[in-house]
Amino acid sequence: MRKVYVLHENNQWTVHLKNRLEELKVPYELWHLDEGLIDLSSEPPQGVFYNRISASSHTRDHRFAPEFTEAVLAWLERHGRKVVNGTRALRLEVSKANQYMALNQAGIATPKTIAAVGKPHIIEAAKSLGMAPFITKHNRAGKGQGVYLFHSVEALQDYIQSPSFDEPVDGITLVQQYIQAPEPYIIRHEFIGGKFLYGVKVDTSEGFELCPADACSIDDLLCPTDNEQAKPKAKFEILKDYRPAFIEQYEDFLFANKIQVAGIEAIQDADGNSYAYDVNTNTNYNSDAEGKAGQFAMLELATYLQNQLGSL
Structure with missing residues (x-):
């Protein structure tokens, strides 16, 4: 039987959709992609595949859910399955x-933004931005993770050298124009x-x-x-x-x-x-x-x- 397959890594964010699918009597199956395996030489089932993987998965200890999901999406797309929010959507979600x-x-x-890897380069990015206040954020984030407002480069330097510095999961910090x-x-x-x-x-x-x-x-x-x-x-x-x-x-x-x-x-x-x-x-x-x-x-x-x- 053809179904709607929901690709996800967070049960709390899936329950409302699950309830609505049941209300409409739509056959469905949940694929929790925190971990698992996939036989790339096999054929996927018939159905519609909806990708709900989040950039913030690592904050729930699901560090490799996006990477595993990309492999699953490649498999589905190779076989011509109907995918909602496929590979391109996932790549934008996580960057x-x-x-x-x-x-x-x-x-x-979009706000003026400079991407930097490495603490000295984050400081250099803030100087190059040439405006204050400014914000920093993680390239792969979610729920406002890593977003901080700074009123000077000196304040950013103090933060970066402190134990509270929040290292991005992909190593990329964005220094961005603050829109007031x-x-x-x-x-x-x-x-x-x-x-x-x-x-x-x-x-x-x-x-x-x-x-x-x-x-x-x-x-x-x-x-x-x-x-x-x-x-x-x-x-x-x-x-x-x-x-x-x-x-x-x-x-x-x-x-x-x-x-x-x-x-x-x-x-x-x-x-x-x-x-x-x-x-x-x-x-x-x-x-x-x-x-x-x-x-x-x-x-x-x-x-x-x-x-x-x-x-x-």
Whole structure:
């Protein structure tokens, strides 16, 4: 029997999709790719294969899940199986440098960024950037891992020489222009089947942890306010009637890179210029925000996978 096969490494991030597939009575199977084996001389089963491997897998002790998944995807694609978020999507997921180059090629602005390996070169990158404040981030990350704001090169030097220096898993540190937004929020643009679904306004006043998954936000669903009598502000809010002019450009970018499911995070500066700075091909959704808006992306995703299975 043909099925939807979900390639993943995090059960917490898969349960909502599993529930929606069951609700729609779609046959499915979960492939947890933290470890395992694959006979490359065999043929894969028939079905639709949806890749949900995350760049942050190493933070869950699943260090080689992306590498193993790439081998699995190569096997599937060699045999002409229908893959949602295939090899190209995975390569962008695990490298922000790859993301920025692909975004720039599509004419989409990103913050000025310098990639560096080695502590002396990170300092050199900050000097070459020639602007402050600036941020550092890991090339392969997720959930804001390795993102720090610095107001001077000296502050960066102190951090790099300290025991708290956070070494990137792939060795590449990005030194990046800090985009100062007039208000503390970014917008995450969600796409399913390569088409825009909705935009989520994400409050960034508490820092760089922007993962919208319920598992990520249990402790910070609501942001504190100075006035205890004031109604708490939701960290994630789905925007109504939101479709900026650049959405078609984002959709073209996804099509060119064979990405069917993604969340693209962008920030706007004081002059109204928008910069994309993260492409998440293992995108998650916040149930509180969706409940208020009456839009349910996992249901949309399960329906999309159901339709892809039916089209085989």
